[in-house]
Amino acid sequence: MKARVTVTLKSGILDPQGKAIEGALKSLGISGVASVRQGKVFDIEMEGGDPATAEAALKEAADKLLANTVIENYRVEIV
Template sequence: MKARVTVMLKTGVLDPQGEAVRHALGSLGFAGVQGVRQGKVIELDLTETDATKAEAEVKTMCEKLLANTVIESYRVELL
């Protein structure tokens, strides 16, 4: 089973990388972009075949390592 984890900074947390991308887009002529939030996508190949167990395991991975839950939120998708 595969899982995809999307990690983003929480609303209200400054995103300097996103701001740099927004500025670069403006420099390239894309003036209509008012804001950019940058995150990360992590794809996992799991041996677990039970969807409920797999989702719980991936959420535990997020809480312990993949996301800094103080400043980041995450979303888990089973593929």
């Protein structure tokens, strides 16, 4: 089964990479960009067929490894 873990900075946390991307988009002439926030995406293939077990395991992985939960949020999706 396939899963996706998306990690993003919590609101209120400064995102210098997002600001740099925002500036680059504007310098390329792309209009209408109000703000940019960057994040990470992990596409993970899991063995087994129980989505609830896979989701629980991935939440544990995100808490312990994939995300810094002090400054980041994460979302686990079974796809």
